[in-house]
Amino acid sequence: MSTDTSTSLPVLTANDFASDQEVRWCPGCGDYSILAQMKKVMPSLGVPREKMVFVSGIGCSSRFPYYMNTYGIHSIHGRAPAVATGLKSSRPDLMVWVITGDGDGLSIGGNHLMHAIRRNLDINIVLFNNRIYGLTKGQYSPTSPLGKVTKSTPMGAIDNPLHPLSIAIGCEGTFIARSIDTNIKHLGAMLKRAAEHRGTSFIEVYQNCNVFNDGAFDYATDRETKAETTIELEHGKPLIFGKNRDKGIRLNGMNPEIVELGKGISEDDLLFHDERAPEPSLAYLLSRMSHPEFPEPIGVFRAVDKPVYDDLLNAQIVDAKKAKGEGDLNKLFLSGDTWTVT
Amino acid sequence: MPTSTETAPDQAQHTHKPVKELVSATVRFCGDSGDGMQLAGTQFTNTSALAGNDIATFPDFPAEIRAPRGTKAGVSGFQIHFASKEIFTPGDRVDALVAFNPAALVTNLVDLVAGGILVINKDAFDEKGIKQAGYEESPLEDGSLSAYQVFPVEVTRLTRLAVDGLGLGTKESDRCRNFYAMGLVFWLYDRSLEPTLRYIEAKFGKRPEIAEANRRALKAGYNYGETTEAFASQFRVNKAELSSGLYRNIMGNEATAYGLITAAKRSNCELFLGSYPITPASDILHELAKHKNFGVRTFQAEDEIAAVTSAIGASFGGAMAITTSSGPGIALKQEAIGLAVMTELPLLIINVQRGGPSTGLPTKTEQADLLQAICGRNGECPVPVIAARSPADCFDAVQEAWRIAVRFMTPVFLLTDGYIANGSEPWKVPDVKSLGTIEVRHPGPTANGDVFHPYARDERLARPWALPGTPGLMHRIGGLEKQDITGNVNYEPANHQHMVDLRAKKVANIALDIPPQAVDGPAKGKLLVLSWGGTYGACATAAREVQAKGGSVAHAHLRYLNPFPANLGELFKNYDKVLIPELNKGQLRLLIRGEYLVDAVGLNKVQGKPFSVYELVNKINELLA
Numbered sequence: 013m014s015t016d017t018s019t020s021l022p023v024l025t026a027n028d029f030a031s032d033q034e035v036r037w038c039p040g041c042g043d044y045s046i047l048a049q050m051k052k053v054m055p056s057l058g059v060p061r062e063k064m065v066f067v068s069g070i071g072c073s074s075r076f077p078y079y080m081n082t083y084g085i086h087s088i089h090g091r092a093p094a095v096a097t098g099l100k101s102s103r104p105d106l107m108v109w110v111i112t113g114d115g116d117g118l119s120i121g122g123n124h125l126m127h128a129i130r131r132n133l134d135i136n137i138v139l140f141n142n143r144i145y146g147l148t149k150g151q152y153s154p155t156s157p158l159g160k161v162t163k164s165t166p167m168g169a170i171d172n173p174l175h176p177l178s179i180a181i182g183c184e185g186t187f188i189a190r191s192i193d194t195n196i197k198h199l200g201a202m203l204k205r206a207a208e209h210r211g212t213s214f215i216e217v218y219q220n221c222n223v224f225n226d227g228a229f230d231y232a233t234d235r236e237t238k239a240e241t242t243i244e245l246e247h248g249k250p251l252i253f254g255k256n257r258d259k260g261i262r263l264n265g266m267n268p269e270i271v272e273l274g275k276g277i278s279e280d281d282l283l284f285h286d287e288r289a290p291e292p293s294l295a296y297l298l299s300r301m302s303h304p305e306f307p308e309p310i311g312v313f314r315a316v317d318k319p320v321y322d323d324l325l326n327a328q329i330v331d332a333k334k335a336k337g338e339g340d341l342n343k344l345f346l347s348g349d350t351w352t353v354t
Numbered sequence: 355m356p357t358s359t360e361t362a363p364d365q366a367q368h369t370h371k372p373v374k375e376l377v378s379a380t381v382r383f384c385g386d387s388g389d390g391m392q393l394a395g396t397q398f399t400n401t402s403a404l405a406g407n408d409i410a411t412f413p414d415f416p417a418e419i420r421a422p423r424g425t426k427a428g429v430s431g432f433q434i435h436f437a438s439k440e441i442f443t444p445g446d447r448v449d450a451l452v453a454f455n456p457a458a459l460v461t462n463l464v465d466l467v468a469g470g471i472l473v474i475n476k477d478a479f480d481e482k483g484i485k486q487a488g489y490e491e492s493p494l495e496d497g498s499l500s501a502y503q504v505f506p507v508e509v510t511r512l513t514r515l516a517v518d519g520l521g522l523g524t525k526e527s528d529r530c531r532n533f534y535a536m537g538l539v540f541w542l543y544d545r546s547l548e549p550t551l552r553y554i555e556a557k558f559g560k561r562p563e564i565a566e567a568n569r570r571a572l573k574a575g576y577n578y579g580e581t582t583e584a585f586a587s588q589f590r591v592n593k594a595e596l597s598s599g600l601y602r603n604i605m606g607n608e609a610t611a612y613g614l615i616t617a618a619k620r621s622n623c624e625l626f627l628g629s630y631p632i633t634p635a636s637d638i639l640h641e642l643a644k645h646k647n648f649g650v651r652t653f654q655a656e657d658e659i660a661a662v663t664s665a666i667g668a669s670f671g672g673a674m675a676i677t678t679s680s681g682p683g684i685a686l687k688q689e690a691i692g693l694a695v696m697t698e699l700p701l702l703i704i705n706v707q708r709g710g711p712s713t714g715l716p717t718k719t720e721q722a723d724l725l726q727a728i729c730g731r732n733g734e735c736p737v738p739v740i741a742a743r744s745p746a747d748c749f750d751a752v753q754e755a756w757r758i759a760v761r762f763m764t765p766v767f768l769l770t771d772g773y774i775a776n777g778s779e780p781w782k783v784p785d786v787k788s789l790g791t792i793e794v795r796h797p798g799p800t801a802n803g804d805v806f807h808p809y810a811r812d813e814r815l816a817r818p819w820a821l822p823g824t825p826g827l828m829h830r831i832g833g834l835e836k837q838d839i840t841g842n843v844n845y846e847p848a849n850h851q852h853m854v855d856l857r858a859k860k861v862a863n864i865a866l867d868i869p870p871q872a873v874d875g876p877a878k879g880k881l882l883v884l885s886w887g888g889t890y891g892a893c894a895t896a897a898r899e900v901q902a903k904g905g906s907v908a909h910a911h912l913r914y915l916n917p918f919p920a921n922l923g924e925l926f927k928n929y930d931k932v933l934i935p936e937l938n939k940g941q942l943r944l945l946i947r948g949e950y951l952v953d954a955v956g957l958n959k960v961q962g963k964p965f966s967v968y969e970l971v972n973k974i975n976e977l978l979a
């Protein structure tokens with residue numbers, strides 16, 4: 013949705029976006045931080061509260077809409093993207109956010125997530141990835157690593173995990189980003205950019221479930237290690253990481269490799285990030301880089317302009333009216349042959 | 355058998371042969387699914403409608419798009435009943451059968467009346483065709499057709515001759531055969547060629563040689579009847595005495611789509627349809643997709659769950675939200691329908707029923723999804739259910755379904771079936787100005803600081819339909835149990851009991867808002883026939899037939915299946931026995947027995963076919979005896 017910064021709007025604060033409902037996540041859950049960033053970003057968008065709708069499926073993360081003082085609908089497991097599709101298609105004036113989890117979005121709702129992204133509806137999807145089923149108390153999820161021991165996999169998970177961003181790119185996603193619950197500045201920036209993107213924006217947020225999968229992302233959040241295990245993407249900039257910013261990613265043929273800067277290798281040899289590349293190959297390649305082989309990219313993987321579903325749908329209505337005139341019931345009823353009985 | 359009277363030959367308009375007047379006649383075209391039988395039937399239907407007959411049709415086609423040519427699995431048929439009196443069914447027995455090949459003959463002959471007219475495409479009765487149909491030898495030669503008036507016509511050869519010189523290949527020439535057969539049947543029943551000639555122009559005008567070939571084939575068939583010695587007389591069915599007004603022919607799914615567009619206008623809502631293709635419901639999606647100039651938004655979803663949930667999203671946003679499907683698709687939608695019950699959002703769920711369970715008989719009719727509609731969800735989850743009774747009635751049933759959905763803030767099931775959806779009948783076109791409005795209320799913005807209660811209720815227990823975008827009314831809804839009035843998530847035992855009771859009461863309240871159940875026939879008597887849905891025509895006809903012979907039988911047809919009309923229980927007391935005919939194993943009977951402790955008798959048929967009038971008459975007479 014395009015943001016409108018009309019000056020007549022009252023100046024709101026994060027607090028204005030807090031609902032009167034008690035937040036009931038486990039103490040220490042990463043969801044709190046994401047909620048806090050969302051409330052903080054909202055006032056900066058210039059969109060009135062009543063124009064915002066949060067739609068969710070089922071899971072801990074999907075309780076999110078109850079805690080926002082906007083419109084909201086907590087739907088059924090996996091189906092939030094479809095609910096959002098109907099809402100946004102018929103109400104293009106609303107700003108629609110979809111909140112989902114890794115189980116909700118990729119397991120039961122994989123189909124809908126895929127189709128919402130490929131349609132490029134103007135909505136924002138935030139997938140809270142904790143690599144576990146929280147609400148149902150700790151079964152493995154589609155993003156749990158191989159061998160993960162959980163209540164339902166006492167001998168270890170034997171399903172290959174999914175990479176949410178690879179899927180989103182495969183679905184021709186037009187805005188694709190990743191952030192981390194505890195990296196609040198980065199997270200806020202990603203949410204804002206997603207809001208400003210026209211078309212479907214998809215953000216994966218690494219979220220800690222401290223009850224059933226504590227520490228799943230420690231490598232990416234730990235002060236000691238995060239500079240070595242993550243790499244921040246910036247458009248037009250080379251891929252550099254490391255505590256001393258002395259390492260980079262270089263392309264060797266079709267494959268990325270880690271190189272040390274200096275010793276004959278300069279920044280110019282590195283891979284430069286291009287979030288606007290029309291071809292999604294680079295974004296896909298980045299989405300495949302995972303710990304521990306590589307630092308994991310955070311930031312905007314892809315941001316391109318493509319026709320937006322709700323625009324096209326509504327343009328068809330305008331065109332049909334132009335071509336056939338405003339719908340007239342009499343004309344409709346009398347299309348085809350008629351006869352009169354006297 | 356229709357009654358007939360001879361008229362003097364000079365009264366006939368186009369012919370020197372005598373014309374017999376009939377009150378009604380039933381004609382069936384049948385052939386391979388590639389032979390164009392549906393088109394032949396539709397053209398004959400439109401022409402008969404334009405001639406002022408009352409009509410009812412029954413298209414019957416195979417589930418396979420193209421079964422191997424000439425096999426029984428590939429037989430496609432179209433039956434039309436036309437009359438100079440009011441009729442309600444496409445006819446039990448066929449007076450004239452046009453069989454395009456042996457497989458079509460063997461599968462359809464049982465329905466032809468003794469002495470009936472049998473037009474056969476002789477060219478298709480070669481050794482291969484005869485074998486494929488399972489005949490030992492040609493039925494044209496073994497005397498097995500002696501009970502009928504058989505007219506073997508070389509349809510293929512004569513069609514090729516008729517189109518000769520237009521430069522068409524054999525395949526293209528043969529495609530005109532159905533027009534030849536139409537022409538012949540049009541002559542037989544003294545019908546005008548004009549509407550079909552217009553159709554040909556409109557349809558094939560851009561390909562003049564094809565248009566010309568079809569025109570020639572049509573006329574050649576007509577002239578064949580006129581000039582050959584084969585046919586001794588023509589038949590004529592005069593105009594029916596329908597109530598005065600402007601009419602058109604309409605199919606059930608078409609009437610449903612028109613009904614939806616109309617209800618959207620009447621309620622000043624934007625129409626949103628979320629749907630996933632399934633036979634026999636797809637045509638509603640197709641029809642609506644054509645009318646975007648009415649502001650109609652159609653969304654072909656990735657599956658049925660997305661179809662219904664997208665509609666729920668649209669409903670939350672204030673649209674007239676609809677989802678259409680058939681039994682298997684409805685099964686997938688049920689969890690979401692529960693969400694619509696919990697969130698108390700208006701939604702129309704249209705189930706064009708077909709034979710089940712599972713994929714069942716995709717192209718055949720059944721009314722076995724009644725319990726699915728009423729009980730098919732988890733928890734105490736009441737949903738109002740109404741059913742259309744005939745093709746044109748789909749229009750009115752939709753108006754009623756949407757009126758209830760917005761008045762009571764609830765999803766509503768509308769049941770139709772394959773038989774109604776694909777059948778057609780004359781529709782008295784409503785006067786748009788007289789349709790009136792369907793009232794929809796949305797609360798307006800509130801002043802800063804006012805608390806909005808999304809689950810406060812009006813006198814009928816409906817909650818407010820507050821739309822996103824309205825300042826001050828921000829609220830969150832969802833599938834978790836709601837606290838009364840505030841709508842906040844609430845698991846307290848007493849609250850859950852209260853809310854379950856409230857939702858049940860709200861749906862029960864609909865009985866106060868619908869007309870009392872009427873009966874056709876004596877107000878007190880020996881037998882009440884209680885029907886619902888697409889069996890209306892057969893039940894009405896059967897009851898009237900028995901009444902005409904002095905039988906003490908009345909007929910009540912239910913539009914409202916949940917809740918039932920308030921006076922229904924009282925009605926049962928006026929009759930000694932109750933008969934409930936259904937195309938299922940007794941689903942309405944179960945509900946009626948459970949609700950009213952009435953020892954109703956069932957007549958239950960699950961053959962993928964509608965009731966014949968005589969089956970019902972026999973059962974009624976048996977119960978009256």
Ligand SMILES: Cc1ncc(C[n+]2csc(CCOP(=O)(O)OP(=O)(O)O)c2C)c(N)n1
Pocket residue numbers: 070071072073074089112113114115116117140142144145146147148153221
């Ligand atoms: C149809 C259906 N199936 C199963 C469930 C049970 N269920 C609720 S949440 C959930 C998994 C949620 O996992 P995730 O999306 O990762 O969310 P989290 O709780 O971790 O935030 C499941 C299986 C349900 N509510 N509905």
Ligand code: SF4
Pocket residue numbers: 036037038040041042043072073142146147220221222223224
């Ligand atoms: S179970 Fe995990 S994801 Fe759910 S609230 Fe608790 S910590 Fe958060």
